[in-house]
Amino acid sequence: MSDKSNQSVQDKLTNLSELVGWFQGASFKLETALDKFKEAEALAEEIEKDLTKLKNDIKIVKKRFDAEE
Amino acid sequence: MENVLLSVSEFVAVINQTLEYAYPTVQVEGEVAEFRIAQGKWVSFKLKDDGAIVNCFTALSQMRVPLEDGMRVVVVAAPRLNVKGYFNLNIRAVKPVGEGSIKKGFELLKAKLEKEGLFAEERKRQLPRVPKHIAVITSTESAAYADFVKIINERWGGLEVDVAHTQVQGMPAPDQIIRAIRYFNSLEVLPEVLVIIRGGGSAEDLSTFNDEPLVRAIAESRIPTLVGVGHEVDHTLADMISDVRAATPTNAAQILVPDRQEIIRSSRAQASSVGYLLTQAIDSYSRQTKENLNAAFSRMQEKLDATFEQLGVLRVAVAQLNPENVLKRGYALLRGEQRIGAILEIETVKHIITAEVQDVRQK
Numbered sequence: 329m330s331d332k333s334n335q336s337v338q339d340k341l342t343n344l345s346e347l348v349g350w351f352q353g354a355s356f357k358l359e360t361a362l363d364k365f366k367e368a369e370a371l372a373e374e375i376e377k378d379l380t381k382l383k384n385d386i387k388i389v390k391k392r393f394d395a396e397e
Numbered sequence: 398m399e400n401v402l403l404s405v406s407e408f409v410a411v412i413n414q415t416l417e418y419a420y421p422t423v424q425v426e427g428e429v430a431e432f433r434i435a436q437g438k439w440v441s442f443k444l445k446d447d448g449a450i451v452n453c454f455t456a457l458s459q460m461r462v463p464l465e466d467g468m469r470v471v472v473v474a475a476p477r478l479n480v481k482g483y484f485n486l487n488i489r490a491v492k493p494v495g496e497g498s499i500k501k502g503f504e505l506l507k508a509k510l511e512k513e514g515l516f517a518e519e520r521k522r523q524l525p526r527v528p529k530h531i532a533v534i535t536s537t538e539s540a541a542y543a544d545f546v547k548i549i550n551e552r553w554g555g556l557e558v559d560v561a562h563t564q565v566q567g568m569p570a571p572d573q574i575i576r577a578i579r580y581f582n583s584l585e586v587l588p589e590v591l592v593i594i595r596g597g598g599s600a601e602d603l604s605t606f607n608d609e610p611l612v613r614a615i616a617e618s619r620i621p622t623l624v625g626v627g628h629e630v631d632h633t634l635a636d637m638i639s640d641v642r643a644a645t646p647t648n649a650a651q652i653l654v655p656d657r658q659e660i661i662r663s664s665r666a667q668a669s670s671v672g673y674l675l676t677q678a679i680d681s682y683s684r685q686t687k688e689n690l691n692a693a694f695s696r697m698q699e700k701l702d703a704t705f706e707q708l709g710v711l712r713v714a715v716a717q718l719n720p721e722n723v724l725k726r727g728y729a730l731l732r733g734e735q736r737i738g739a740i741l742e743i744e745t746v747k748h749i750i751t752a753e754v755q756d757v758r759q760k
Contacts, residue, residue, distance in 0.1 A: 336555075337527075337555065337660075338527050341660065341664070344664055344667050344668070345667070347667075347671060348667050348670060348671055348674075351670075351671050351674040351675070351678075352674065356678065358678055358679070358682055361675050361678060362675065364671070365671050365672055365675045368667065368668045368671040368672075369668045369671075369672075371664070371668070372664040372665050372667065372668035375660065375661065375664040376661045376664065376665070378555075379553075379554060379657040379660060379661055380657070380661075381554070382553075382554025382555040382657075383550075383554050383555070384549060384550055384553070384554055384555070384556040384557075384558055385556070385557050385558065386546060386558040386560060387557075387558065387559055387560065388537060388560045388561075388562060389559055389560060389561045389562070389577075389580070391561070391580060393561060393562075393563045393573040393574075393576040393577045393580070394563075394564070394569065394573055
């Protein structure tokens with residue numbers, strides 16, 4: 329779980345795409361499909377939560393550019 | 398001074414000291430004439446108006462926009478008397494003024510850079526789809542910067558943004574922006590995208606972004622560049638040479654990061670599509686199982702039908718072998734020994750007859 333919670337939004341988006349790919353691919357198995365579906369739903373929820381709470385960190389560079397140093 | 402005797406050199410030095418004190422720099426507007434480049438290093442031209450003409454001199458490396466005779470320019474210069482007795486304006490900066498001259502300068506530099514292949518498509522680098530660390534060069538006091546920040550905050554999160562505040566118009570602007578570009582390119586960990594933005598303005602305001610050293614600094618940036626200057630209709634050499642051109646600062650923010658609402662919608666849609674695929678798979682499996690069962694039943698039915706058909710044929714064959722059927726055709730069944738005096742039993746379809754053998758002959 330800790331591994332999953334440390335994933336970036338980008339990683340989670342990639343995982344979700346891979347899950348969709350698994351459902352459309354040759355390795356699809358009905359026996360494991362329900363678990364994969366639950367995983368996809370959980371990922372979509374996590375992505376939504378992550379994206380909603382993430383803030384940008386904007387810093388103004390202290391260095392001055394009005395004269396050559 | 399009238400009682401002081403000066404050598405010619407001293408006189409020139411005194412005049413230059415006086416000029417330097419009285420007019421350290423002057424800004425003069427006029428039309429360029431007799432533009433020359435000597436030894437590939439030195440630029441000279443005359444600046445004139447209807448009533449006067451003055452010599453101008455500078456190093457080619459000081460020229461930030463190509464000039465041509467007839468262009469209107471403002472020069473920032475130090476007036477000097479040179480040792481050969483000519484009065485010059487030693488140019489520190491020169492910029493075209495007026496729509497026609499700005500356009501001419503733009504076209505001349507565009508042609509020059511185009512010849513060097515600096516606008517070629519194959520030079521363009523792609524921006525990362527979702528950058529984590531970006532650098533922005535702009536005036537933090539501008540509305541364009543406020544719009545840019547508003548849009549990236551609305552659209553995305555978790556982004557590390559380093560902002561370099563510079564002037565974005567006026568004579569000092571190009572050098573400030575160049576220093577900021579070099580600063581970000583010298584960092585140990587490079588930002589993933591270098592964004593340069595500025596809002597709309599007059600052709601003269603935007604001419605900062607047609608400055609040759611600035612345009613070259615953008616081309617040389619190790620960090621992929623995204624430039625959004627002015628409005629959609631404005632084209633500057635800075636945005637043309639950048640890896641990705643944004644039509645406006647707002648558009649730069651839209652290009653830079655995806656829209657989180659769109660990603661959320663797309664994630665939800667992906668999860669739903671997985672649910673749909675699962676239902677579809679279950680339907681397909683159940684349909685397939687049903688079809689397999691039906692096929693098995695049909696096969697069994699076919700086997701049964703074939704067996705019954707075979708049985709019917711055999712029944713007919715067996716029926717034909719029944720002696721009763723032979724008797725019906727008029728034949729009789731004879732039982733007993735074939736010797737004279739023996740008693741025989743003769744069975745026909747309707748009767749059983751007892752008879753005695755009177756004669757036995759060979760056929």
